[in-house]
Amino acid sequence: MIGRVLSILLLVILSGLIFYIGITYNNNNIIINTITINGNYHLTKEDYMNFANLIDKTGYKYLSLQIIKDRIEKHPYVDKADVRYEGSGKVTIKIYEKTFEAILLDNQKQYLVTDKLEILPFLSGTKNVDYPIISNIYKKDSIKVMTFYKQNYDLLTASKILSGIKFISEELYGELSLIDMNYGNDVMIYVSLYDYPVIIGRGNEIKKIVYLYNLWNYLKGKEINNFMNYVDLRYNGHIYLGIQDSLFVGEQKL
Incomplete structure (x- = not known):
């Protein structure tokens, strides 16, 4: 009985590890062609893109979802940001501005x-x-x-x-x-x-x-x-x- 529980627990841990590695791998190796922003209210989308250095598409090959998130969330007006890969080279950023x-x-x-x-x-x-x-x-x-x-x-x-x-x-x-x-x-x-x-x-x-x-x-x-x-x-x-x-x-x- 104990052996069966340990086996199930090990399977869950391994599955989680594989999922984490897969997500990390995908985030660091996706091909990004376009980045769009929504949720902005007090500044234009271009203002946020400029601040995060996301205007020049030639630099997209060096980006990951985490890097994009970190750059956007450094903006003084931003409380948090959700960054998602939508497929086909498209990344969307949902900004939540401070109140x-x-x-x-x-x-x-x-x-x-x-x-x-x-x-x-x-x-x-x-x-x-x-x-x-x-x-x-x-x-x-x-x-x-x-x-x-x-x-x-x-x-x-x-x-x-x-x-x-x-x-x-x-x-x-x-x-x-x-x-x-x-x-x-x-x-x-x-x-x-x-x-x-x-x-x-x-x-x-x-x-x-x-x-x-x-x-x-x-x-x-x-x-x-x-x-x-x-x-x-x-x-x-x-x-x-x-x-x-x-x-x-x-x-x-x-």
Whole structure:
């Protein structure tokens, strides 16, 4: 009985080894004539092909599927890539780009921020980047691309604000243009439809986002927006509206 089990186990191991060797052999000895890319969104297919040095077909004879995969996945925008040989000399690459959340503005330079708080370079030719801007984060050192900033309090707070607004209202999220972190001081939010800032200060950001959403619904389309200088949410649930050069005499409690 034990001998039979060992024989079956040995057969399975040998079959797996033969399969692995076959796949490895095929990957390293296939003839590649064409390479196509799909799944790209923020850059053109040509941009990715250029980065991976896949434009010149005379070099295809030196490629394997693993080499192609490694080159594509080195691109800052790429999370992972599936590379397949389709037969007849054709290779297809399916790109999965990283999820962008915002644009970071720092010292007049633009960077991309992912949902994992990784800072990426803003490459020439990047398209479809209608994301909110985060500006003036407090930091000790200069920005380093391809680095995760999960320990940066300002960037983490801005990300929480973005996620909270998106959860509460996709429409309001679509109109959010700027979160000014003010170098660790009072946070200000700008909505594209209005010229004035919304001052939310520091602390209880999620609660203040709810106030902002309620106020935004109330003020939508009203003429008073043309005369306002700011909205202030810093004071314990009270909303102050700054009109022209004077503070609005009333207040609203939510």
